[in-house]
Amino acid sequence: MRKNLIFSAIALLAVVASLFATQPQTKPAPGETQGGIPDFSGNWVGSPPSFDLKDPGGQKVGTPEDDTPYQPWALAKLLSERPGFGRNSTFENVTDPRIKYCDPIGVPRIYNIPNLFKFIQTKDYVYILHETGSYWRQIAMNKEHPKDPGPSWWGDSVGKYEGDTLVVDTIGFNDKTWLDHLGRPHTEDLHLTERWRRVDPNTLQLDLVFDDPKAYTRPFPGRKIFHLAHREFIDYSCSYSENEQLQKNMINGITAPK
Numbered sequence: 001m002r003k004n005l006i007f008s009a010i011a012l013l014a015v016v017a018s019l020f021a022t023q024p025q026t027k028p029a030p031g032e033t034q035g036g037i038p039d040f041s042g043n044w045v046g047s048p049p050s051f052d053l054k055d056p057g058g059q060k061v062g063t064p065e066d067d068t069p070y071q072p073w074a075l076a077k078l079l080s081e082r083p084g085f086g087r088n089s090t091f092e093n094v095t096d097p098r099i100k101y102c103d104p105i106g107v108p109r110i111y112n113i114p115n116l117f118k119f120i121q122t123k124d125y126v127y128i129l130h131e132t133g134s135y136w137r138q139i140a141m142n143k144e145h146p147k148d149p150g151p152s153w154w155g156d157s158v159g160k161y162e163g164d165t166l167v168v169d170t171i172g173f174n175d176k177t178w179l180d181h182l183g184r185p186h187t188e189d190l191h192l193t194e195r196w197r198r199v200d201p202n203t204l205q206l207d208l209v210f211d212d213p214k215a216y217t218r219p220f221p222g223r224k225i226f227h228l229a230h231r232e233f234i235d236y237s238c239s240y241s242e243n244e245q246l247q248k249n250m251i252n253g254i255t256a257p258k
Contacts, residue, residue: 081095
């Protein structure tokens with residue numbers, strides 16, 4: 001009887017040990033699923049509307065303190081614009097195509113809008129749905145760009161996962177959008193790289209590299225931080241009056257409901 005109990009105890013310990021051996025030995029990184037695919041679920045919102053965390057209000061743009069590597073024509077174009085945000089903000093004869101014409105805002109500028117967006121992740125595509133617009137992007141996973149992808153408002157995007165990061169490569173833009181609310185221009189040669197990472201359950205970080213040799217002398221970086229929002233999408237339509245009010249809200253530090 002005693003031998004049976006000993007053998008039973010040994011068998012039970014062996015089963016328990018085998019169960020622990022099959023479990024992950026380390027906790028998954030923030031936002032990463034057990035399958036190794038980063039989890040970007042949820043509704044996200046960002047503020048303030050700038051890719052430069054050192055100059056969130058755009059007060060340095062176009063000044064000697066602005067370290068953006070402009071080509072001469074691009075700096076002149078920037079200084080000629082009349083944006084609704086930043087150091088040169090105005091609502092007199094504004095030149096922002098989004099405000100004037102309700103043109104598509106394009107990427108990456110749409111991430112400066114304090115409205116919600118969400119990711120839909122599938123095996124072959126990642127979709128980013130925006131409350132603004134309502135616009136959406138399609139990112140083909142583990143595929144190559146077509147030989148002649150553009151030009152278009154949103155460009156052609158392909159993506160891949162690198163650990164806990166979604167890397168998105170986009171080319172094929174037209175030259176009709178601004179990079180940001182301040183009026184920085186770009187050409188059809190813009191090559192945009194985005195690296196999305198969920199740094200904790202409530203925080204999403206976007207690191208960008210802008211590469212456009214016709215408008216800038218070298219590639220340069222940007223960063224945006226987003227937070228998990230506690231509301232659902234609301235109805236949105238593009239009109240001059242609504243866009244104007246949105247820009248005024250940004251200047252006054254008023255963001256969309258979270």
